[in-house]
Every structure is written in C-alpha cells, then in structure tokens.
Amino acid sequence: MAQGLLISVGGTAEPIVAAIAAHRPEVVCFVCSEQSAEKLGEVRARAGERGLAYRHRLVIVSDPEDLAQCYADTLKAADLLEAEGVPAGEVVVDYTGGTKTMSAALALATVGRGYRFSYVGGDRRDKGGLGVVETGTERVRTGWSPWRLFAVEEKRIFGALFNRHLFGSAAEVLERALAHDPGDRRLLEGLLRVSRGYQHWDAFRHAQAKEALREGLGRIEEWVAYRPTSEYRDIVAPIRANLEFLNRLQQGTRGFRRRHRLQVIDLLANARRRAEVGRHDDAVARLYRALELVGQIAFEEAFGCETGAADPARLPESLQGAYRARYWSEEKGACQIPLMAAFAALAEAGRPEGLRLREREEAFKALLYARNHSILAHGFEPVKPEVPGRFEGLLRETFDLTDELVFPRMP
Template sequence: MPKALIVSLGGTPEPVIKSIETHRPDYLYFFSSQDSNSKEYPNVKKKLDEAGVNPKIESVIVDDVNDLVLCYDKAHEIASKIEKEGIPPDSVVVDYTGGTKNMSAALVLATVTKGYSFSYVGGKERTKDGLGIVVSGTEEVKPSLSPWQVLLVEDRKKMALFFNSYQFSAAKDIARKLTAVLGGLDKAIYESLSELIEGYRLWDSFEHKSALTTIEKSKDKLAEHLRYKADSILSGFLERVNLSLGFLKNMSDKTRNFKDIHTCLIFDLFYNAKRRAQEGKYDDAVARLYRALEMIGQVEFQKKFGCPTSDVKVEELPESLRDEMKRKHTAHDGKVRIPLYDTFRVLREANNRFGQLFFECEDEINKILAVRNSSILAHGVTPVSREAFEKLSAIVDDFLKHTGANYLVEFPKLSWE
C-alpha cells in the first residue's frame, strides 16, 4: 500500500530530511511558502538523492503565510490530492514541524479529521540553553496517533445520540464518515455498524423484510470483527440487538414473512407510534395508533368470521347486521369492505370482547378521532396535541393487554456518553 507524507517546509532542511528518511513515503507533499520552496527545496532534494530516497514529490505553495484561511485552503488541497491518489488515511503522515505558526496550525486544522497520523521533529539539544532551534544532527522524530482518535470519542457520542433518538440517517452518516477516515479493523467495525444502523432505519420505516435481512447480516459481521478487537460497549449493544432481532424474527414467522397481519405486528406499530411521540411528532403517532386500533379489529374479525374486513363473507356475519353491512359497504367490484367503526359493531354483536371494549370507550375514542380527522395528516390543518396522543395511546394499550400477548418492542441503545 503506498504511503504519503505531508511536510510543512520551513527555513531549516534537517528536520524535513530526518522526517522523510524515517517515514520513507511513496508520495511526498511539501507545504511551503514561495520563499522556503525556492531556498530549501533544492537542499532537501539533493540530500534525498544522496540518501537514495526518491518519492514522487509535489509542492503546494502558500502565497501569503500570514493568512490563516489561505493556508488552510492550500493544506486542504493537499488532502484532496491524496484522496484522488487513493491513498488510505492510515497510510498518511502529517509532519507539521516546519513553516510559520500559521502554516502549522492550518495544516493540522485541515487534516485532523482525515484519520492521518501526525509527526513532529524535535531534538535532544537546542540552542539558547534549550529555548532555541534544534541543534543539527540531534533531530528526533516524535510520531503520535492521529488526534482523530480523540475526536472519534465526540463523533461516537453524536452517533449514539442520533441513534438513540431514532435519527438513523444522521447516525449512519457519522458511521460512514468514520469508515472514510479509519483503516483496518476499525474501518470494518464501523462499516458493519453503519449497515446495522441502516437496518433499524428500515425497521422504523416498516420495511420489515429488508430490515430483518440487513440486521442479521450486519450484526454477524460486527460480532466477527469484535472477536479480534474487543469493545465492551459494542458487545453490549450487540446483546441488545439480538433481543430486538428475536422479536423481528418472530414477527416474520407469525405474519408469513410479513404478508399477513398479526397481533405482534400491532405491537410493532404501537411502539413505532411511541417513538414518534418521543420525537414530538404527535400527528404521525396518532395516525399509527389509529391504524393499530383498526388492525386489532381486523385481527379479531378474521379470527371470528374467517375472512378479512376487506372481503367480507356476509353470510358469516350476525344475521341482524348482514343486510346493513351489504348495503352500506359493497364496493364496485362486488366485495364488501367494512371500515373501523362497523368492524367493532359487528364484533360487539357477535359478543366479541374487543367489540364490547370499543363501545365502552366509544365517547373518548370519538373525541380523539375527531382530533385526528382535523389534523393535517387527515382532513384538516390542526396539529394533534400530546394530550390527544396520550389518551388514544392509553386506550390502544388497554386493548393490547386484552389480547393476552406481551410483546416488548424496544430498539437497542448505544451507550457512548
């Protein structure tokens, strides 16, 4: 793999030569002023030729070394050249020893988030009783890890914050950013984590089939990487991933690979509504609760009458409601399709507990549904309040308790804090 070295060129060639001889780059980029380049470049090149060190050399010249922004732009230009060469970040070293303070500061600022390693040439002896320049011949290269390793902590905190607040695309963007600047096993870990985050984005968007495939594959890859580089936080995260994945697999089985409705799908929808409410998106949350309530009726209707509400066998209904349902709900294609309210009416007439429960809460449900119907996601322009969400959520929660099922649909949390 080719290596690159970026060197800020100052008025003393010895530190530059020492750095180049130590790092032995294939690509060498000088970051210098016009004056330093014309005076020191020939000396450096001569020494390199004598030492048999022959990298591909390119100089990037700063016209005004006192302009920090200009210095930054030129330093960033070097990073862009390295990216175009396809040199991975973990094969790049930045030596910021030479040049003006402005140039050194700009070089570090422009490259600190790139995943490069950094190097500085000090010395065993200095002039002026240790306060001056390094005495020629005593130079020492002092390599260090990239400051990115420190900044990585902050990016991981941001990624966790986004993931835990269901901003999956933003969390994934940070994970992908990390894969671009890290190398080796670290790169592989964050690639897998990025895919895993995408899996939960898919799940949160009701793309259950794709979510199941994506989460299964990515969590297995992440687990394999963690065998070779232990990370207690990610290992704990994977344990929680496996718990949520168990529910998703069960839902796949119960719904015939997400083709049918089932009680577990209603629980998934209910918890999705709660996540939207945590984001303050009460219109979205109530729309999901309405669908969950409707789905409860559909599941019970299917169990009781052996047909879906979208294609009702009228002869299976309670006799007292057959004519009315046929008259009111026969579509142009001849099928009888019954909406939410009449679904629960039919269930009540058949002595189904959910039909009875619905009409015990009828007044409260009607008030909330009136709010929902006035929302911008239905037929009006009035936003749904938190209070309306909480009331309907409590009703749906009570319905779910009567199903006898107890599915807990919790997305895992990342604990980088």
C-alpha cells in the first residue's frame, strides 16, 4: 500500500486500474495528455467496480512529445502530492502509461525524491508479444528508485561538500541517505565515519578523529575489496596515510598532550583548508599559531623551560637583565616571553630557528601586521586572500617544513 500514487496515463485504462488496485493509494495524481485525460472517467468507473476509492489530482502536459515540457509539468505533479502531505517514502510512481516521452519525464522528475517505482507488465501481450499487455494478465512490479538504491544524488552532494572541507554537512547528507536503507550501506557507513573523523580533526580533536577514521577506513576497505573498479578505491591510501600521521602525532605528543613539530605541519594543512574556502582570517590565525609553536618547541629545547614560564637565568647572559625587566611576571614567578622576543633569544643562543627568522624578520613583520590588524586579533581589517599563501610559504622556507598533510578528495 501507498499513501500517494503518481501515474502517467496512456490510451488504456487497465494498467491504471491495476496499479491503483495494487497500491491502494489515498490520493492519486494523474499525469495526462489532453487525449489520455478522457480515460480518467473509465478509470474511476472500473476502480469503483472493484471497491477502490481515492482522492485525485490532475496535471495535463501541454506537449506529450516534448521531454523538457513534460519534465516541467511532472514536477508540478510531484509538488501536488507533497502539498497533500504525503511523505516521500509513501509515494509510488507508475510510469507504465502515456507516451515514451511522458514516461521518461516522469522518471527523471521523481528519481531523486526517494519515491518507489512501479511498472505494470504482464504474462501475455498482443501483436505477437510485442504490443500492450492483454487485459486480465497485468502484473505490477514495484521497487525502489535506483537513484535511491545507490544514493546517487546523496553521493554527489556529499562529495562536493567533503571536497570543500565541510565535513559536518557532508556527514549529515550521508545520515539522511542511510535512513532510506540504500544498497551501498556499508560504503556509506564508512564514508560517514570518515567524514566525522575529519570533522573532529579540523577542530583539533585528534583522538576522536583517529578512532572515527580507523572505523570508517575498515568499512570502506571491506566494501572496495569486492569492487576492484570502484572509484572509492582511490581514497583508501590517503586515509591510511592520514591515520599513520595521527599515529605518529600521538606518539610524538605523548597522547596529544605535548608540543611536537608534527603539530606545525597539522596547523599548516588546517590553515590551507581554511584559505581554500575563503576563510583567510582563520587561516592566518592558524599560521600565527604554527610560527609560535616553532618558537616554543625550539625555546624549550634550547633553554629547558617554556616561553610562558621562563627562568631568565637560563637565557643568554646578554639578555637576562633586559628580559627580566620587560617580561617578569610576579604572579608566575617567571618571565612570560612573547613571540618575537623568544626568537630573538634563540638567535642570540645560536639556534637555527632564531637565526633564520632574523634573516627574514621584515617579511615576517609584514605578515604579522596583517594578522595583528585582523578582526580575529586586534583590529578590523580583513585579511587579503594572498596573505595565507605567502605566510605558509615563508614558514616552510624559513624552517625547512617540507612534510605535507593532504586529506583525500572524494569522487
């Protein structure tokens, strides 16, 4: 049974009545040409003889041989059923009757809406088996739309969102697709977990990201193992490489709790993703943090203390007095050393990080000006689109940051 039936009407009433009898809808929306509309009286009479009652709506296609016009008119018919409050899962589309153009338009207009599809065939046809089904031998075949079965539209939208790094929105598309019990359930479940994993990763929730990616990759690998030509095979290796990066990051940071150089690579990749979607201020904020992290790691290695709680006695002797005077915090009982001062101390100690930054200090100051005057820092000036790329390039060149971290792209 179905609450709604959307059906094209041709020159015979029998298949229409057979479909109504099979599905017993509460409301029927007929798609007719001006000629086939004349059959609706006969349809209602024959349905009444079989005790079939229904409300009906009618759409007349203006040209039954024009695919574009039939498509537009059929969209109106689908909208009429929706206006009746019939859920998509309770609608059956029967494309048996009408011209071939009307049937094609009906399928095209409704295939992505989550409806079921129906066709009236039969055991015997006239004209030597090539004509219409003989009355009394009709057989109704019903199945899900192949669009829904293989989640074609959902996969397309998912891929577009994922490749724009909108991982949460991409995951929501898959959740809706899974609610319809698609044939590719195992694949979609894997893609969903992977999307949630990258959503966690984008928010620096690395432990949750690792678990979700591990689960998702397992499902995807199972699915593609029996489908050697699937385009989703190409995402397995990048996801696996990303998981390996997270494993190394977890080990290097002792459970994502300490500073490590791999965090700099992670920040650079995160900043690039932000820049790719036009969020230049967010990108520069991450790049600033990457620069700061380079300095903090080197500072701790060089002096055995953190920039936020530095013992001035451990600094180069030439800087101890000045740094104590400028940066001493009575509350902390230590010096709190800002970014450029930390790199100056590293340069004075002969560390390569400090010396390299000193060589490019003016270039860094120009980029830091853009950051400091952005709305996310201390000013009101939007960051220009070219700034994140220049900032990342300068960081990589200055500190020899050659590692890359690239998320997969969906087909």
